[in-house]
Amino acid sequence: MDTLLLLAMNGLIWGLIIALIALGLSIIFGLLDIINIAHGDFFMVGTVLAWFTLELTGNFWVAFLAVPLIGFILGALIQRAVIQPIHNVAALSIVATFGLSLILQEGVRITFGTTPRRILPPIQSTFHMFGIDYEIYRLFAALVSLLALAGFFIFLHRTKLGTWMRAVRHDRETAIAMGVPAQRVYVLTFGIGFALAALGGVVAAPITTVEFRTGVDILPFCFMAVIIGGLGNLPGTAAAAVLLAFLEGIIQSFADPTVARISSLVLMSAVLLVRPQGLFKGLTK
Amino acid sequence: MMTPAVIARVMLIAFGAFLVAVPWLIPVILNKFWVSVIAEIMIWSLFAASVNLLFGYIGLLSFGQALYFGFGMYGVAIGVATLGLSFWPAFGLGIVASIAIALVSGIFAVRLTWHYFAIITVVFSLIFYFFAVSVKPLTGGDDGINFALPPTFSIGGVTGSFSDANFQYFFILATVALCFFLMHRVIRSPLGKAFVAIRDNDVRAALIGLNVYQLRLIAFVMAGFLAGVAGALFAFFGRYASASYMFYHVSGEAVVWAIVGGAGTLFGPVVGTTLFIVIREIVSTHWEHHAFIVGAVAILVVIFAPKGLVGLWNAELARWSERTNDASVKTKLRTEP
Numbered sequence: 001m002d003t004l005l006l007l008a009m010n011g012l013i014w015g016l017i018i019a020l021i022a023l024g025l026s027i028i029f030g031l032l033d034i035i036n037i038a039h040g041d042f043f044m045v046g047t048v049l050a051w052f053t054l055e056l057t058g059n060f061w062v063a064f065l066a067v068p069l070i071g072f073i074l075g076a077l078i079q080r081a082v083i084q085p086i087h088n089v090a091a092l093s094i095v096a097t098f099g100l101s102l103i104l105q106e107g108v109r110i111t112f113g114t115t116p117r118r119i120l121p122p123i124q125s126t127f128h129m130f131g132i133d134y135e136i137y138r139l140f141a142a143l144v145s146l147l148a149l150a151g152f153f154i155f156l157h158r159t160k161l162g163t164w165m166r167a168v169r170h171d172r173e174t175a176i177a178m179g180v181p182a183q184r185v186y187v188l189t190f191g192i193g194f195a196l197a198a199l200g201g202v203v204a205a206p207i208t209t210v211e212f213r214t215g216v217d218i219l220p221f222c223f224m225a226v227i228i229g230g231l232g233n234l235p236g237t238a239a240a241a242v243l244l245a246f247l248e249g250i251i252q253s254f255a256d257p258t259v260a261r262i263s264s265l266v267l268m269s270a271v272l273l274v275r276p277q278g279l280f281k282g283l284t285k
Numbered sequence: 286m287m288t289p290a291v292i293a294r295v296m297l298i299a300f301g302a303f304l305v306a307v308p309w310l311i312p313v314i315l316n317k318f319w320v321s322v323i324a325e326i327m328i329w330s331l332f333a334a335s336v337n338l339l340f341g342y343i344g345l346l347s348f349g350q351a352l353y354f355g356f357g358m359y360g361v362a363i364g365v366a367t368l369g370l371s372f373w374p375a376f377g378l379g380i381v382a383s384i385a386i387a388l389v390s391g392i393f394a395v396r397l398t399w400h401y402f403a404i405i406t407v408v409f410s411l412i413f414y415f416f417a418v419s420v421k422p423l424t425g426g427d428d429g430i431n432f433a434l435p436p437t438f439s440i441g442g443v444t445g446s447f448s449d450a451n452f453q454y455f456f457i458l459a460t461v462a463l464c465f466f467l468m469h470r471v472i473r474s475p476l477g478k479a480f481v482a483i484r485d486n487d488v489r490a491a492l493i494g495l496n497v498y499q500l501r502l503i504a505f506v507m508a509g510f511l512a513g514v515a516g517a518l519f520a521f522f523g524r525y526a527s528a529s530y531m532f533y534h535v536s537g538e539a540v541v542w543a544i545v546g547g548a549g550t551l552f553g554p555v556v557g558t559t560l561f562i563v564i565r566e567i568v569s570t571h572w573e574h575h576a577f578i579v580g581a582v583a584i585l586v587v588i589f590a591p592k593g594l595v596g597l598w599n600a601e602l603a604r605w606s607e608r609t610n611d612a613s614v615k616t617k618l619r620t621e622p
Contacts, residue, residue, distance in 0.1 A: 035400065037537065085588040090400070091346055092587040095544045098537050099587075102580030110574055216534065220411055227404055258419040265412045272405050273393055 002132050004253040011249020013138050015242035016145035017204050021218065022225035022241045023152060023234060024196035030232040031169045031189045034083065034093040038101040040219030042194045045104055046071060046201020047210045048112050051119055060122040063202045064144070068195040075194025079187045101215070108212040116211035141203045148199055149238055152192075156234070165189055169232065221245075224268045230278020239280060289602045304458055308451045317450075319566075324454050326555075326562045327461040328518045333542040333554030334468060335511035340540070341549035342472060343504040344484035345398065348536050349406030352390070352413050353509040355531035356383040357516025359417070359424060362526030366432035367423075372521075375435070379517030380510065386413075387509020388502075395501040398487070407533050417528035429527030447521055457518055464514055469551055471507065480504055484549075545586045547593025556594050 025039045046067055053063040082100060086092040121137035128134075156162035167175040168185045176182050208214060224244055229236030244264050251260035271279060303310070304323075311319045332354055339345045360379030364370040370378065390409045397405055417424045424430065436446040437456065447453040471477050479500050482490040491497050520526045529535075538561075539554075546557025561579055568575035590597040 035403065082584055082588070086591065089591065091340065091544060091548070092591055094346070094348075094403075094537075095541050095587045096584050098541050099580035099583030102576045102583070106574045106577035106580065110577070220407070220533070223404060223407075227401075231400070256419060258415045262412055262415050262419075265408050265415070269393070269405060269408050269412070272397065272401055272408070276397065276401055 004250065006132050006134075007249040007253045008246060009134065009249075010138070011246040011252075012242060013142045013145075014204075014207075014249070015245030016142050016149070017200050017207075018218070018221060018225060018245055019238040019241035020145050020148055020200040020203070021197045022222040022229075022237050023149070024193035024200075025222050026226045026229075026232070026234055026237045027165070027169075027189055028193040029226065030234075031165060032083065032093075032186055033088050033090055034097065035090060036193070037094060037097040037219070038104060038215075039097075039193070039197055039222060040215030040217070041101045041104040042071065042075070042197035042215070043201045043204070043218055044212060044215035045074070045108065046198030047205040047208070047214060048108050048201075048212075049198065050202040050205040051112070051117060051210045054119060060119070060206075063205075064199075067202045068199040071198030072191040072195040074198075076187045076191035078194070079190035083190060084183075084186070105212045105215070112210075112212065114212065116209040118209055119206045121206040137206055141207060144203050145200075148196070152196065153234070161185075161188060220265075224264060228268055228271050228279055230280055233278050233280060236278050236280035240278075289599075289606050292602065301462075304462075308454050320450065320454055322562065322566055324457045324522065325519075326559050327457050328515050328522060329539075329542070329562060330555040330558040331461050331464055331518070332512055332515035333539045333546070333558045334465065335508040335515070336536075336539045337543040337546075337548055337550075337554045338468060338508045338511060339504060340543065341553070342477065342484060343480040343501060344487075345395070345501060345505070346403045346540070347394075347406040347505075347508065348403045348533060348540060349390075349408075349410030350508065350512045350539055351531050351533065351535035352406075352410035353383040353387050353512035354516035354519070354535065355410075355413065355417065355526075355528070356386050357513035357518075358520040358526040358530060359430075359516075360513070361517045361520035362430040362432055363423065365435060366430050371435045372437045376517050376521075379520065380513050383509050383513025383516065384506060387506045387513070391502050391505035391509070395498060395505050407536065410531060410533060410536060414528060414531040414533070417531055424528055425526075427527065427529055429525055429529070431525050434521065434524050447524075453522070457522065460514065460518060464511055465551065468507075468511065472551065476500075476503070541583050545583055545593055547595030547597075547599075550593070550595040550599070553593050553595040560594070 021039070021043050024042070025036055028034055028036050028039070049067045049070055050060070050063040053066055054060050078100065082096050083093065086096055121135060123135075123137040123140055125136050126133040127136055156166060164175070164180045164185050165188070167178070167180050168182050172182060221244070222241075225241035226237050228244065229238070229240035244267075247267075248257075248260040248264055251263055304327075307323055308320055311317070311323065332350065335350050335353070336347060339347045339350075357379040360382035361375045364375030364378040368375075368378075390406075394402060394405050394409065418426050420426075434447050436444050437452070438445050445452050445456075447456070472480075479490070479495050482493070482495060483497055483500055487497050516530070519530075542557035542561055543554045544557070545560065546555065547553030560582070564578055564582060565575050568578050572578075586594065592600070
């Protein structure tokens with residue numbers, strides 16, 4: 001019972017972090033029609049940058065601000081240099097982002113090395129709850145993720161830039177005719193997508209290991225959240241990420257992690273075949 | 286007169302002659318190691334061709350071809366190591382296994398198109414990847430299965446075996462060439478025309494009476510066959526099979542090779558695969574981070590040659606022949622290259 005609770009909690013928190021990353025993937029996919037193979041590596045770059053920030057400044061908290069900012073700039077640069085020249089052609093975008101993924105991974109291997117490293121949580125203490133000792137940092141991670149998710153949705157619905165992003169996604173031609181600078185919205189979207197993944201990286205860095213391979217493992221999971229939540233359905237994506245990680249956490253309490261992973265993949269195949277519009281179609285638009 | 290068709294034929298003959306001469310030519314000008322690199326390039330080209338058959342000719346981007354490669358590979362490895370089969374039955378087992386799994390997964394996968402198709406193919410391959418990693422007694426997991434190679438045939442006193450480097454090279458060359466020839470015949474056949482009709486406009490193809498679902502399934506199984514043969518050959522080539530070859534990165538590499546070389550052209554995958562494996566082999570002796578160069582080249586090619594290298598070459602050739610022919614022939618019938 002204790003392990004079940006622990007794994008369910010871990011799954012829930014991990015799901016909130018995944019929701020951040022998957023949201024970035026989803027807006028890039030929905031707005032630019034790009035299947036971003038490098039998105040997992042955006043997360044990985046976030047964890048690595050968090051490690052470097054800690055090394056340079058000795059203060060992990062700085063990373064929560066600095067890393068998403070660096071991510072945003074990197075994302076905007078990548079959009080201009082790599083994504084824009086291929087004119088959002090989906091097949092080419094797969095090749096280009098695959099190339100990008102290799103460059104990011106190798107870039108990290110060159111600068112950071114191949115040895116996996118761990119970051120100690122900035123909050124070390126634990127607290128007692130329902131018979132288990134739980135790390136406070138994990139709760140803090142959940143809080144940061146929730147705040148970032150809320151902030152993103154407020155940005156999307158309450159600001160001019162957010163409205164532009166929704167307008168371009170809804171109907172590009174009309175949006176351009178109404179004077180929305182679509183090209184700038186693309187740059188902005190890619191930047192935000194990278195920033196969200198990088199923030200996910202910072203939040204997750206003390207929970208997981210920091211190494212060049214983590215992006216490869218996380219990418220399929222993010223795609224699952226995007227698909228099960230429904231393409232273009234952002235709240236659905238966030239909900240699906242939490243649901244999936246929670247379910248995997250529960251399955252892990254009585255079976256192998258691989259079994260948990262296979263179960264969610266099978267669930268995803270079923271969703272794709274039966275409800276390709278996602279589980280939550282009709283809840284929000 | 287040097288028409289594009291004549292140039293293509295001359296190049297094909299020169300290329301064929303080069304491949305046949307490789308075991309004698311390459312050790313003289315480079316060294317023996319490159320003969321096996323070329324054999325490996327041929328196997329991976331066949332794998333990239335399976336992506337190309339689906340994406341380039343029927344318009345379905347599969348991101349899970351590694352699954353069928355892996356089944357071909359494990360069919361051979363389990364056949365030899367566990368079941369104690371000899372060469373041909375093991376080869377057959379690998380191919381049949383990959384066709385069977387392609388049929389089963391294709392029945393579901395080709396109900397979807399485009400993004401959804403790309404994602405369901407990668408999901409199917411991941412399911413079996415995790416499965417292969419976890420059932421260690423059967424598959425060896427990430428460590429894989431090593432096996433001792435049975436002889437290919439022995440008639441009378443003559444034995445052919447992969448332990449003879451030249452025999453291995455020519456066996457791979459013959460098998461890959463045969464597969465490419467079959468693919469060429471399919472593309473030129475009415476079936477291939479139907480594939481292209483579906484690629485260009487599936488609604489119109491359905492309206493003229495083509496059974497889109499069935500044709501997509503046929504193409505999917507054919508692509509599974511090509512990937513399965515490549516996997517089986519690779520198992521014999523490396524005397525080894527491993528779950529890591531079923532991971533989605535392997536599928537992704539084949540997509541990159543096919544598109545960079547030129548999707549929808551017969552030799553595009555060969556060009557793309559050759560480019561990347563040669564880069565890997567040359568750079569990795571000097572610098573361990575060869576993947577960095579591979580990534581940069583992939584990005585540069587899709588930016589500057591969106592139709593791939595063969596597409597770029599064909600366009601240049603067409604422009605050149607147009608210029609030389611303009612003086613004599615005014616009206617020109619454009620046919621499919």
